[in-house]
Amino acid sequence: RGPNTTAGTLTMTSLTVNSGGTVNLYRDxxxxxxxxxxxxLTVNSGGxxxxYGNPAVVxxxxxGTAGTPYGAGPxxxxxxxxxxxxxxxxxxxxxxxxxxxxxxxxxxxxxxQGSGGGSGGNGGNTADGTVxxxxxxxxxxxxxxxxxGADGVGFGGGAIKLDVTGTLTxxxxxSANGANSTSTAFGGGAGGSIWLIAGTVDGITGTISANxxx
Numbered sequence: 662r663g664p665n666t667t668a669g670t671l672t673m674t675s676l677t678v679n680s681g682g683t684v685n686l687y688r689d690x691x692x693x694x695x696x697x698x699x700x701x702l703t704v705n706s707g708g709x710x711x712x713y714g715n716p717a718v719v720x721x722x723x724x725g726t727a728g729t730p731y732g733a734g735p736x737x738x739x740x741x742x743x744x745x746x747x748x749x750x751x752x753x754x755x756x757x758x759x760x761x762x763x764x765x766x767x768x769x770x771x772x773x774q775g776s777g778g779g780s781g782g783n784g785g786n787t788a789d790g791t792v793x794x795x796x797x798x799x800x801x802x803x804x805x806x807x808x809x810g811a812d813g814v815g816f817g818g819g820a821i822k823l824d825v826t827g828t829l830t831x832x833x834x835x836s837a838n839g840a841n842s843t844s845t846a847f848g849g850g851a852g853g854s855i856w857l858i859a860g861t862v863d864g865i866t867g868t869i870s871a872n873x874x875x
Contacts, residue, residue: 671697678748680707686735688715696736704833706747712737713755714806714819714853716762723799729763731798732756732806734820734853740827744867748833752819754840754874755806756780756853759815762808764794766815766848775811777848777873778839780818784810784873785848793848807839807851807873815874816840818853829859831867839874849874 676699678684686697704710714734718725725731734752744750757778760766764779769791776793777784781800784793798805807817818837823829835857839850852871 673699675699675701677703677705678708678710679705683709683711685711685713687713688718688733688735690715690717692719692721696738698738700740702737702739702742704744704748704750706745708748710750711755712750712752712819712821714752716757716806720805722802723805724797725805731763733804734806734822736822736824738824740825742823742825743830744833744835746832746867750821750835752821752837752853754816754850755819756817756850757806757808759809759813759850760811762806762817763797764808764851766794766809766811767791768811773846775847778808778810778815778817778851780805780807780851780853784851787846787848794851798854803854803856805854807837807853809850810839810842810848810874812842812844812847814840815842815848815850817850818871820854822856823858825859828861828863829857830863831865831869833867835869837871839872841874
C-alpha cells in the first residue's frame with residue numbers, strides 16, 4: 662500500500678500509483694483544507710487513489726454553515742494528471758455517514774422504510790411516499806459531500822477536485838458515488854461532487870460518475 666497523509670499540504674515532484682498500489686488522502690477539518698501538489702500524477706491500471714471527505718468542514722464556498730456543514734474532500738493540484746484504463750481516483754461512499762448530512766434520508770413513521778440521501782438533487786422517495794433527502798450544494802463550487810441514506814450502510818459519496826494546469830487524461834475511473842442500501846425498503850446514499858479544472862482535456866474515454874446509491 663502507498664502513503665497515507667492527513668492535515669496539511671503535501672508537495673512532491675511526481676506520484677505514480679501502479680497495479681496493486683493504493684494511496685489514501687484524508688481531508689482535515691480546516692476550511693483551507695488538505696491538498697496534494699505535484700508536477701505529475703499517474704494512476705495506472707490496477708492503481709487506486711482514495712479521497713476521504715470530512716463531514717465536519719463547513720464549506721461556506723458551497724453554501725455550508727456552522728450549523729449545517731456541507732463537508733469537503735482533499736484537493737489534488739498538478740501540472741499533468743493521467744488516470745489510465747483500469748486506474749481509479751475513488752471517493753465512493755466517502756462522504757457523510759448513513760442517516761447523516763444536510764440531505765440525509767428520512768425514515769417513515771414505523772421505521773420500516775427510509776428514503777435516499779440528497780445532494781445535488783433530492784433523494785429518492787420510499788414506496789409509501791416518505792420524501793427523499795433535500796438537495797443542497799453549489800453547481801459553481803461543486804465540493805459538497807453527499808448525504809447518507811436512511812439505513813445504516815448507505816454512506817454518501819465524497820468529493821473529488823482536480824486542478825490541472827496542463828493536461829488531464831481520464832481513461833480509467835473518477836467516481837464519487839453513494840453507497841447502496843442493503844434493503845429495497847431503504848434508499849442509498851447520495852452521490853458526492855466532482856470538480857475538474859484543466860488547461861487541456863485529452864481523451865476522456867473512461868468513466869466519471871457521482872451517482873446515488875440504490
